[in-house]
Amino acid sequence: MEAHTPAATQGRRSSARFGAPSALRLIALSTCILAIFAGSPLLATEKTPARSVQDSDHDGLSDALESSLLARFSPAFMISSTDCSIMPAQFVAEMSKPTVRADDGTVYGQAFPRKDHPDQVELHYYHLWRSDCGQLGHALDAEHVAALIQLHGDANAAKALYWYAAAHEDTICDASQVAQAETLAAEDRGPAVWISNGKHGSFFSRDLCATGCGGDRCQQMQPLIVSEIVNVGEPAAPMQGIAWLLSPEWPLQQKLRRSDFTDPRLARADRSPKTDIVWANPSKRPAQAAILGVNAGLGGTATGAEAADTALATAQTDTSSALGSAKQHAAKALDQSSSNVWKALRRSAEKTGGLLAPKKTQP
Numbered sequence: 378m379e380a381h382t383p384a385a386t387q388g389r390r391s392s393a394r395f396g397a398p399s400a401l402r403l404i405a406l407s408t409c410i411l412a413i414f415a416g417s418p419l420l421a422t423e424k425t426p427a428r429s430v431q432d433s434d435h436d437g438l439s440d441a442l443e444s445s446l447l448a449r450f451s452p453a454f455m456i457s458s459t460d461c462s463i464m465p466a467q468f469v470a471e472m473s474k475p476t477v478r479a480d481d482g483t484v485y486g487q488a489f490p491r492k493d494h495p496d497q498v499e500l501h502y503y504h505l506w507r508s509d510c511g512q513l514g515h516a517l518d519a520e521h522v523a524a525l526i527q528l529h530g531d532a533n534a535a536k537a538l539y540w541y542a543a544a545h546e547d548t549i550c551d552a553s554q555v556a557q558a559e560t561l562a563a564e565d566r567g568p569a570v571w572i573s574n575g576k577h578g579s580f581f582s583r584d585l586c587a588t589g590c591g592g593d594r595c596q597q598m599q600p601l602i603v604s605e606i607v608n609v610g611e612p613a614a615p616m617q618g619i620a621w622l623l624s625p626e627w628p629l630q631q632k633l634r635r636s637d638f639t640d641p642r643l644a645r646a647d648r649s650p651k652t653d654i655v656w657a658n659p660s661k662r663p664a665q666a667a668i669l670g671v672n673a674g675l676g677g678t679a680t681g682a683e684a685a686d687t688a689l690a691t692a693q694t695d696t697s698s699a700l701g702s703a704k705q706h707a708a709k710a711l712d713q714s715s716s717n718v719w720k721a722l723r724r725s726a727e728k729t730g731g732l733l734a735p736k737k738t739q740p
Contacts, residue, residue, distance in 0.1 A: 434608075653686075
């Protein structure tokens with residue numbers, strides 16, 4: 378039987394007196410610690426609601442992903458210092474009729490998933506101008522460059538597969554080109570793109586400017602300082618409050634609605650050497666040569682290009698030699714016959730309602 382000495386009894390009383398408050402303080406401290414860390418990601422559970430992903434144009438790609446891709450693969454545009462339309466323009470967003478706010482180097486972008494290819498994205502870069510002030514000029518001008526991107530899971534791992542440069546699409550003088558990204562050294566970034574003076578066709582080589590019938594020249598070129606890349610969204614869901622996206626004043630909406638990377642074009646690029654830029658529409662080359670009346674020069678080049686699908690071989694140390702002496706003869710013929718040819722085309726255009734101008738699209 379335990380003996381209860383006065384000292385032992387006093388010790389038990391002291392323990393009882395101080396033990397309970399100490400335990401309460403410990404519980405209170407633990408509660409505070411749990412409360413502090415309750416919102417920490419370290420203690421987050423699967424029931425924590427996920428942050429919503431913004432997809433303003435409802436195409437299945439987040440706004441953040443589209444912006445990242447458009448910025449990373451933006452082409453290095455070259456423009457003429459003497460272009461009478463100065464540089465690509467910014468348009469007033471709220472106006473349904475395209476109205477220039479400033480000729481300030483704005484580029485408009487679009488990003489959308491490639492149909493039936495869930496890990497591929499098509500990027501369009503539109504350089505929009507106050508006017509086409511070259512031969513057979515007109516108010517407003519819409520040209521663009523496009524890329525086909527393989528995501529590989531995220532934007533940081535994305536690689537460009539192909540590039541497309543539009544030059545006078547949907548006209549007899551269509552000189553658009555397509556190339557594998559490797560050909561242009563543009564798998565991880567945008568390629569260099571030359572924009573012709575006044576006509577604004579896009580070309581992957583300065584030398585290609587003079588090979589079409591659109592009156593293109595790439596002279597006195599300088600880098601375009603892009604002020605901003607504005608994501609336009611999709612035709613059915615414009616972004617940034619843009620009201621002019623589907624305006625019939627220019628042929629922009631069909632460019633927004635279609636892919637530039639059709640299976641036949643990609644097959645043509647794939648079967649060509651990796652050093653070659655190919656014509657997007659080679660069947661138009663003979664007609665273009667006939668329009669200019671330079672069959673001995675451009676005509677010979679066009680016929681050969683149609684057979685091989687090749688616009689330019691980039692492997693040459695001096696790329697101008699890729700087109701050979703035929704291209705040099707063509708350039709001379711262009712200068713000599715340009716005035717008469719364009720006068721004839723203008724007369725024809727007035728009779729037919731516009732031979733070279735794309736038809737305006739009804740909304």
